[in-house]
Amino acid sequence: MKFENTGLENLRVDFDRLNYICRSHKLVLAGQWDYERVTFDRKFDLKEGTYYLRVLGYAVEGDVGSSEATIQLMSPLLGKYYYPHGVEYGEGESFPPSLIETCEKVLADLKNEIEQFTV
Template sequence: MRFENTEIETLQIELDRLDDIMKEHGLIRAGQWDWERVTYDRKFENREGTFYLRISGFTENGDIGGHDADIKLLTPLLGKYYYPHGVEYGEDEEFPEHLVQTCEKVLAAVYAELSLITE
């Protein structure tokens, strides 16, 4: 599921600041990066299954490994985990309404904080 119109995809943020803010909202980068891309995930486990809220981004210049990059964020996604295949983000997936609402609140809070430092 894509969360359209969050305006997160309009932001470009310095990597170290982005890491700190995402972590405050439970979105963890961990080892999910390469020299040009990053991925932040927040895991939700409930009776309906295991789900991941994902925000990805990329840099057009700079070095993520060297913590010297500005990250352009992409449209957030919500996916469902299926053992042993992984996470599915397709439009055919069904997501509990309470989870979608929680994710929308998280994304609104992330955007509010990130937009303050980009002004």
């Protein structure tokens, strides 16, 4: 599921600042990055299954590996985990309404905080 019009799309922010803000909202970078792209995930374990909220971005300046980058954010995604295949983000997935509501709140809070530091 793609979250459209969150206000995060097209925001640009310093990578270190973004990493700090995302961690404060339980979005983890872990190993999901390369020198041009970053992915922050938040895991939700519910009785209906395991879900991931994903915030994506790419470097428009600099290099993520050196932590000297300006990141352009993209539309966030919500996916469901299926063992052993991985996470599916397709439009055919169904998500608990309470999870969608929680994710929308997290994204709104994230946007409000990031907007203070946009480049």
